[in-house]
Amino acid sequence: EDQVTQSPEALRLQEGESSSLNCSYTVSGLRGLFWYRQDPGKGPEFLFTLYSAGEEKEKERLKATLTKKESFLHITAPKPEDSATYLCAVRGAAGNKLTFGGGTRVLVKP
């Protein structure tokens, strides 16, 4: 059974204070690790897909990295608009379904 654990559950940052979110996973035959952003009252919004260890992807102040057991989402010099819940998910070898972690709630204070 695929499992995803995210830490910390919540993160309070000052504007400009860089930090990292962790996503640890166990999966049979990783076919993709996904990062999503979710704003209150809305559905998750796709950010990145990582496929293999060593891969990195960037978008504005966000950078996602992947190892064989975990992924990190680095937030560099965050702004208040980066406040959201960040979700990690994996797709294993069995089908197209995604297994999600519990998310990390990020609050960036000005």
Added chain:
Amino acid sequence: IAGITQAPTSQILAAGRRMTLRCTQDMRHNAMYWYRQDLGLGLRLIHYSNTAGTTGKGEVPDGYSVSRANTDDFPLTLASAVPSQTSVYFCASSAAFQGANYGYTFGSGTRLTVV
């Protein structure tokens, strides 16, 4: 605007009543999914459909049913609602094929309260 439309946005439902949550996509994605999101439990898969005419059970299927008569629509039915089905329900779709890795597109959700 291409995407997923869910209806209703929110609903208060008496226990024991039957209800169908609607989901329509206009992206011609072949795979569709229903998740529920609960505080502390994250997103959990209820049912899925890899292609029109087929459905499968996810992690928490009890008390729910789905159908996939065509590519665009994937309704979720609660036959007899119970308070534990109070949740936010998200429909999602993906252009998924064997061996391919695509992310999901999510709808805006339906907030359901069963009283």
